[in-house]
Amino acid sequence: MKQLFFSNALLPDGWAQNVALSIDEQGRLEHVETDMPASGRTIDGAIALPGTANLHSHAFQRAMAGLGEWRGTGAGADDSFWTWRDVMYRSLEKLTPEQVHAIAAQLYVEMLEAGFTAVGEFQYVHHQPDGRPYDRLAEMSVQLMQAAEDTGLAQTLLPVFYANGGFAGQSVQGAQLRFYNDPVRFAELVNACRSHSKDHPRTIIGIAPHSLRAVTPESLAEVVGQAGGAPIHMHIAEQVREVEDCVSWSGARPVEWLLDHHEIDPAWCLIHATHMQQSETKALAASGAVAGLCPITEANLGDGIFDGVTYSNAAGRFGVGSDSHVRIDLAEELRSLEYSQRLRDLGRNRLVSAGTANGRALFDNAAAGGAQATGQETGRIAAGSWCDVVALDSSHPVLCGKSRDNWLNGWLFSGDRSCVLDVWVSGKHLVQAGRHMKRDAIARSFAAAMEALFG
Numbered sequence: 001m002k003q004l005f006f007s008n009a010l011l012p013d014g015w016a017q018n019v020a021l022s023i024d025e026q027g028r029l030e031h032v033e034t035d036m037p038a039s040g041r042t043i044d045g046a047i048a049l050p051g052t053a054n055l056h057s058h059a060f061q062r063a064m065a066g067l068g069e070w071r072g073t074g075a076g077a078d079d080s081f082w083t084w085r086d087v088m089y090r091s092l093e094k095l096t097p098e099q100v101h102a103i104a105a106q107l108y109v110e111m112l113e114a115g116f117t118a119v120g121e122f123q124y125v126h127h128q129p130d131g132r133p134y135d136r137l138a139e140m141s142v143q144l145m146q147a148a149e150d151t152g153l154a155q156t157l158l159p160v161f162y163a164n165g166g167f168a169g170q171s172v173q174g175a176q177l178r179f180y181n182d183p184v185r186f187a188e189l190v191n192a193c194r195s196h197s198k199d200h201p202r203t204i205i206g207i208a209p210h211s212l213r214a215v216t217p218e219s220l221a222e223v224v225g226q227a228g229g230a231p232i233h234m235h236i237a238e239q240v241r242e243v244e245d246c247v248s249w250s251g252a253r254p255v256e257w258l259l260d261h262h263e264i265d266p267a268w269c270l271i272h273a274t275h276m277q278q279s280e281t282k283a284l285a286a287s288g289a290v291a292g293l294c295p296i297t298e299a300n301l302g303d304g305i306f307d308g309v310t311y312s313n314a315a316g317r318f319g320v321g322s323d324s325h326v327r328i329d330l331a332e333e334l335r336s337l338e339y340s341q342r343l344r345d346l347g348r349n350r351l352v353s354a355g356t357a358n359g360r361a362l363f364d365n366a367a368a369g370g371a372q373a374t375g376q377e378t379g380r381i382a383a384g385s386w387c388d389v390v391a392l393d394s395s396h397p398v399l400c401g402k403s404r405d406n407w408l409n410g411w412l413f414s415g416d417r418s419c420v421l422d423v424w425v426s427g428k429h430l431v432q433a434g435r436h437m438k439r440d441a442i443a444r445s446f447a448a449a450m451e452a453l454f455g
Ligand SMILES: [Zn+2]
Pocket: 056, 058, 122, 235, 271, 323, 324
């Protein structure tokens, strides 16, 4: 049996010293023992943390990071989420399955090096540019599963159901043809993903109705019925215009409508949920679902500010995702969430209760919420969980001289991915001294894909 030893580790009941982890053949933790005699095998100076899932990703968007940062002219001078979406749609015009594989592999290397150990991949580009399916219906999803396998990242693949281009059953058009399925073909796609995932022990298949604007009430009900207890993710209330369109269509706001029409439970993850009234925020918290927050992307797109204070006071569960991938950094994601609250409220330490370390609370929430939303048995260094561990470097300038919760305060508020030293997923040592073992080869394939797409 494989073993790892750490001088310090964050366990479910708090910090522990001289921790020995015993890992079984599948990569799960069999025993976690503390106060073990010092051993030559101890990884000195490493602070072991449970792995955190990045709960919301559109992998292909890593290729366009930075390309939306031009102010448009004419009508486009009023840049918004919707003008950014036009740029994103244009980036899809030539995208091939091989390029999706290369982009996702690069992204997943960066996630692992940043301290993420799993991803919720919200996968909506299914078909060829003219809308015809590939010979293998789940071709794009298979490429994403392969990228996760190649890099070692655990993956919850969420095939997206996208049937309409707007509320009230509008038809898809243009780039959206690559996303479109009716419920019958969607069920075939999900089944193809499920059978392919049998070869991938850390891949879970969930489902993702894209948003209320991309479904009808009937098709949403049909697709939700296909989940069978697996994670269900959905974009919701990201944009003011989306809320207004939903009210004109139904008389209700998006989160309000969803809570009224579906049994929202802990299997659900509502992505963004930015624009809610207090009653919706409290009801979402009470449902036990996870709010999938993407603070860097939400800032980049000008989406708005999530009401984290009301939600946290109601014990709402949340996790974070890097969504558009304009930046890949777990520390920065959580810091951005807290800073958005400070800038709105003109106060500090908004998301924690009195006497609590903010970094510790943000990290604990993201690890637990990410695990729940992805359905992965991770986010805890405890017997029975996967051995998904992130080790920070206690000699890093923002961590040295600190201890325990101040390591997390230091990392999240003063540090970045350079604090991450080593990462294990299913007990496999994927990142060593800050570098993924396949970083160089994967970066070369990514550069070739970028040249073909934009060169
Ligand atoms: Zn998204």
